[in-house]
Amino acid sequence: RGLQAGVIGEGPARRSALAVLPTxxxxxxxxxxxxxxxxxxxLVVSPLIALMADQVAxxxxxxxxxxxxxxxxxxxxRSDIWRRIGEGSLDLLYLSPEGLMQPSxxxxxxxxxxxxxxxxxxxxxSQWGHDFRPEYRMLGRLAExxxxxxxxxVTATADARxxxxxxxxLRLKDAQEFVDSFARPELALSAERKRGQGHQRxxxxxxxxxxxxxxxxxxxxxxxxxxxxxxxxxxxxxLAYHAGLDKDLRAVxxxxxxxxxxxxxxxxxxxxxxxxxxxxxYVIHADPPAAIEAYWQEIGRAGRDGAPAEGITLYxxxxxxxAMRRIDSREVDDAVKMVQMRKLxxxxxxxDGTGCRPAAVRRxxxxxxxxxxxxxDLCLSPPQAVDVTEAAQKALSAVHRLGGRFGRGRVVDHLxxxxxxxxxxxTQMSTYGIGKEFSAAGWRDLLDQLMFEGLxxxxxxxxxxxxxxxxxxxVRAVYRGEQRVSMRRTPAVTDSDATGRRGRxxxxxxxxxxxxxxxxxxxxxxxxxxxDRAAEQHVPPYVIFHDVTLADxxxxxxxxxxxxxxxxxxxxxxxxxxxxAVLDLVRRH
Ligand code: ZN
Numbered sequence: 297r298g299l300q301a302g303v304i305g306e307g308p309a310r311r312s313a314l315a316v317l318p319t320x321x322x323x324x325x326x327x328x329x330x331x332x333x334x335x336x337x338x339l340v341v342s343p344l345i346a347l348m349a350d351q352v353a354x355x356x357x358x359x360x361x362x363x364x365x366x367x368x369x370x371x372x373x374r375s376d377i378w379r380r381i382g383e384g385s386l387d388l389l390y391l392s393p394e395g396l397m398q399p400s401x402x403x404x405x406x407x408x409x410x411x412x413x414x415x416x417x418x419x420x421x422s423q424w425g426h427d428f429r430p431e432y433r434m435l436g437r438l439a440e441x442x443x444x445x446x447x448x449x450v451t452a453t454a455d456a457r458x459x460x461x462x463x464x465x466l467r468l469k470d471a472q473e474f475v476d477s478f479a480r481p482e483l484a485l486s487a488e489r490k491r492g493q494g495h496q497r498x499x500x501x502x503x504x505x506x507x508x509x510x511x512x513x514x515x516x517x518x519x520x521x522x523x524x525x526x527x528x529x530x531x532x533x534x535l536a537y538h539a540g541l542d543k544d545l546r547a548v549x550x551x552x553x554x555x556x557x558x559x560x561x562x563x564x565x566x567x568x569x570x571x572x573x574x575x576x577x578y579v580i581h582a583d584p585p586a587a588i589e590a591y592w593q594e595i596g597r598a599g600r601d602g603a604p605a606e607g608i609t610l611y612x613x614x615x616x617x618x619a620m621r622r623i624d625s626r627e628v629d630d631a632v633k634m635v636q637m638r639k640l641x642x643x644x645x646x647x648d649g650t651g652c653r654p655a656a657v658r659r660x661x662x663x664x665x666x667x668x669x670x671x672x673d674l675c676l677s678p679p680q681a682v683d684v685t686e687a688a689q690k691a692l693s694a695v696h697r698l699g700g701r702f703g704r705g706r707v708v709d710h711l712x713x714x715x716x717x718x719x720x721x722x723t724q725m726s727t728y729g730i731g732k733e734f735s736a737a738g739w740r741d742l743l744d745q746l747m748f749e750g751l752x753x754x755x756x757x758x759x760x761x762x763x764x765x766x767x768x769x770x771v772r773a774v775y776r777g778e779q780r781v782s783m784r785r786t787p788a789v790t791d792s793d794a795t796g797r798r799g800r801x802x803x804x805x806x807x808x809x810x811x812x813x814x815x816x817x818x819x820x821x822x823x824x825x826x827x828d829r830a831a832e833q834h835v836p837p838y839v840i841f842h843d844v845t846l847a848d849x850x851x852x853x854x855x856x857x858x859x860x861x862x863x864x865x866x867x868x869x870x871x872x873x874x875x876x877a878v879l880d881l882v883r884r885h
Pocket of ligand 1: 651652653654655668669670671672673674675676
């Protein structure tokens with residue numbers, strides 16, 4: 297698929313490589329296959345135990361000799377693994393960076409012939425990325441410790457600067473670089489400005505997608521807890537997950553989510569890296585992340601099985617202001633801050649922009665010749681840009697006259713001439729009541745727009761933000777009419793817009809799991825059977841078979857082993873283990 301063949305060929309040719317393959321592009325196969333083909337053990341470095349456990353379980357199901365080693369394992373299990381390494385009967389070994397780089401571990405492994413060393417999630421080595429992990433920097437030493445083993449760095453997200461950092465840190469100067477297209481045609485993206493208070497819109501979005509696995513990201517632990525509570529109260533099987541919860545409870549909830557057919561994980565970004573559940577049908581950002589890299593990685597957790605899925609983001613001007621303050625307060629170099637600020641602005645430009653979303657993301661990652669996706673909200677209903685320069689001038693002068701002493705609501709009231717207990721000094725201002733052309737919601741939209749463009753600026757003021765003028769050159773240019781301001785639609789219609797937005801037909805993920813009424817009973821029986829097998833073996837159901845595989849079996853109704861083998865996702869090992877049971881279910885339903 298895509299560039300896979302090229303990357304896979306480098307290891308056996310004893311060459312190192314850097315591969316950037318999108319989520320769902322099969323990057324793990326790029327080191328798994330060379331490890332099987334070449335003599336010796338394949339070492340895989342991965343940042344998280346959950347990720348390793350999942351991959352090892354899936355490999356074992358397919359009949360591959362794979363294990364992971366970490367300090368939490370019982371001594372007997374560890375010595376059994378070392379015995380198999382000694383015999384040369386193990387093909388793949390998964391380790392954390394700090395586990396691998398222990399002197400005793402390196403010493404022992406240097407006695408063993410290696411097929412290759414693979415560094416998964418290699419972007420973690422770069423401080424320009426969003427997942428910087430200092431322990432990844434140690435991996436540069438692998439070049440000296442195992443001089444004969446080719447090194448393969450793989451990641452799903454890395455812009456040009458991060459790739460440069462990976463090359464330097466991991467000493468891959470001469471390695472060939474493979475950068476695949478970031479297109480994810482199965483993902484339908486959309487984004488909406490937040491409206492009203494709280495999480496009502498998130499509840500609606502989840503309710504519109506019943507019986508599907510989903511992930512909802514919220515910006516704070518408190519937000520996660522509240523949102524999960526409201527979803528549970530609404531009858532949704534929701535689970536809360538964040539770093540403030542007990543470690544064991546988190547592990548239990550992760551298992552529940554992986555093993556359920558349809559659960560909704562409500563989480564902070566503490567959840568996700570390394571979670572490889574293939575049948576997640578949507579990712580909703582109740583609060584937006586702070587860069588396109590994080591956004592792409594987080595929504596990329598939907599639709600890994602290749603069936604249609606959705607990424608929906610809710611955002612506001614206050615989110616942008618909050619993220620800027622957060623970056624500003626970090627104790628990092630100004631150069632790093634500037635890069636993070638730029639990434640944040642670029643991300644919001646995509647969210648609030650008017651062009652195809654995946655196309656914007658792909659250009660951001662340096663892809664050339666990008667075409668429109670035809671599936672995102674902006675492709676399906678292209679927004680109309682409306683010139684609102686005159687209204688913007690009114691809003692800017694109102695903010696100027698009010699001297700930056702008021703919040704958004706008061707500025708809107710002033711424009712509408714409805715301020716409560718307004719002093720005579722205010723009602724006599726030339727801007728008082730000059731904004732009758734828009735509703736209150738319309739003015740709020742316009743103020744947001746001006747904040748997105750940096751023309752207005754929000755001061756935190758202990759949770760009661762005050763609005764002041766933004767970047768002076770821009771403000772002056774708008775006053776003089778040299779810079780036009782346009783919005784996606786006329787603000788005046790926004791009060792009734794909510795209905796239009798909800799009424800619009802959306803593509804809801806899961807279409808190619810459609811098996812037809814005549815096969816529905818068989819599909820359900822296969823899923824129930826899979827649930828039992830998964831529970832017996834303590835693995836997630838998708839490790840046995842993916843939903844798309846079961847749906848395909850239900851549609852095709854194979855009558856013998858040969859026909860069953862023709863279904864994608866059914867290999868020799870699974871045929872041997874489960875063939876008889878599956879064929880029996882097909883006969884009986
Ligand atoms: Zn599009």
